[in-house]
Amino acid sequence: MPGIMNTETDALDVAIRAAHAAGVLIRSAQDSPLQVRHKGAVDLVTQVDEACEREIRAVLARDAPGVPVLAEESGGAWNESTRWLVDPLDGTTNFVHGYPSYGVSIALEIDGELVAGCIYDPIRDRTYTARKGAGAFCDDQPISVSRTDRLTDALLLTGFPYDRRERPDYYLRYVRAFLTTSQGLRRGGAASMDFVALATGCADGFWEIGLSPWDVAAGALLVREAGGRVTNLDLAPLTLDGRRMLATNGCLHSEMGTMLRDLLSSE
Ligand code: IPD
Ligand code: CA
Ligand code: CA
Secondary structure, eight states: OOGGGGOHHHHHHHHHHHHHHHHHHHHHHTTSOOOEEEEETTEEEEHHHHHHHHHHHHHHHHHSTTOOEEETTTEEOTTOSSEEEEEEEEOHHHHHHTOSOOEEEEEEEETTEEEEEEEEETTTTEEEEEETTSOEEETTEEOOOOOOOOGGGOEEEEEOOTTTTTOHHHHHHHHHHHHTTSSEEEOOSOHHHHHHHHHTTSOSEEEEESOOHHHHHHHHHHHHHTTOEEEETTSSBOOTTSSEEEEEOSTTHHHHHHHHHHHHHTO
């Protein structure tokens, strides 16, 4: 691996530079006309998603040459275990509507292990970072998950994948289970910001079916380094392409995981 991979700190600096470069594009595009295309019935992409991805790839190629990249809009390193994972603009539907919750998400995986992650919130100009074993931060302040340990007191987050019009009842079973047992349930529309809410202690649990590796990678490391836990929905170790993710503050993990495992087994 090239020299940049010698320290995860350097890799994180590269990720931050790339995320900030995308953030400049996102902010400067906020008042311009958007060209919105449909990747599916409710799956949108704009010229801003694509420009951000080009910019991030350019920074990564310049500052970490030779490291493969898997990015949402242009694909790439699906089968590598050492790679960057890039969501150039997470929360595109929110962005298109002007709903103020979206982010840039970049992570580095080395030999199948997440080692560095950065989520940039371009609206609030906040940078969330984590390095494996070195904690999680908002700008230079350490962050940590909540200590809520009863589901009845918990604020939960979820999201719905782009086949939701085809099988709403499938997703609603999961919603129903937690609507009736938690203190509240939110659907914010940007997985990166859901992970940030969990890692900063504003929410206590987050599950989602259908997320892609670039949606999960940086957020999972951020939550873990903030003291939380991230697995597949059935409590098995997280697989980035598993498409069934559970993240919690740790205290709620087995309670939520057991409920989710029961729901999965009764599908
Ligand atoms: C989407 C958002 C959303 C989640 C979807 C994702 P995108 O990402 O994170 O919250 O529910 O599953 O695909 O398409 O806006 O990058
Ligand atoms: Ca996304
Ligand atoms: Ca995206």
